[in-house]
Amino acid sequence: MELDDLPQEILINIFSRLPPKSLGKCRCLAKSYRDKLSTPHFIKSHLTRKPHQENLLLITPSYSVRSICTIKDDAIWRKLELPGDWSPVVGSCDGLVLLINKGFEKFLVNPITLQMVKVPNSPLALDRDESVCLAGFGYDSCSDDYKVVTLSHYDTINKPRPNDIFVDVYSVKKGVWKRLDSYPYDHPVELSHGAFVNGAIHWLASSREPGYQSVIAAFNLADEVFVEIPVPRGVDVRDFAFSKLVALGGCLCIIDDQGNSPTNVRIMKEYGLDDSWTKFSIHADYEWDMAKPLCLIGDEDVVLVTEGETLVVYNRTLETLRDMVVDGGPGMAIIGCTFVESLVSPALISA
Missing domain, CATH: 1.20.1280 (Monooxygenase)
Structure with missing residues (x-):
């Protein structure tokens, strides 16, 4: 047969x-x-x-894109032949990665098939020379659609409505942008792209209530509304200025980095449950600044990218740091994310 x-x-x-x-x-x-x-x-x-293998995608100090298909010491990375210089990695979902090049153009890329599709600029977008724009990327299971979400506001007092945040949503399947009615918070706390977890894109934001305490704002891609996620106990909700919000191992993660040792890392093990936050601290024997944790290796090791553009591995049990060895030398990156290997095409626009 x-x-x-x-x-x-x-x-x-x-x-x-x-x-x-x-x-x-x-x-x-x-x-x-x-x-x-x-x-x-x-x-x-x-x-x-x-299960699907989790891989690393990294932007190097030369602004090229590289991937590591096996996350461990002595890893081998390959350069992805994507023309141009790249810097921000917005995020990944189902094997698709949203990248932004130095010309502020957004592209959906499958690092395995090397398919890439440009996301058109929103006709409602603010002038990038006079504004700040944060983005997020994720999957809406209800509509079987991938969506790009942007938060933007004017960065100059000479423009009208300087305190307004504009929320725009792009449907990859339909190929169209739309603007939502309002943003229910005062302003984003950190100027970084959103973390996609459990069908929502998350940002740290400042409440409009008296006291302007910080909250975790989750934009649900199915309902296209913002809801609040409980913050970890013991975290000062009056100020998240030294915190970063990322996705780590499929969970929501807050890094409290005051610029000195230790750096506290909290992970929400069960999404939406305030008592499911767990904590570990990164102790360093030398002065360093952590940008963000990228992924987990097993139960003990966490791969981090530092402000010094070095990839390091932290062992939570031994409380030790070591350089991540890539192609015989220490790995270098300015930013990165994880992705899974898939055949999903970034060209999903319906006919």
């Missing part, structure tokens, strides 16, 4: 167990294979099969 003689459901089951790179080779065997392995149904089936 030849492979083509097997029932369709068995074929799909077999292929869905292969890694994306192997599937790419299978697509080249015959047109029938290419057609079978390129349908939205198969791509979704492959994506939902767990």
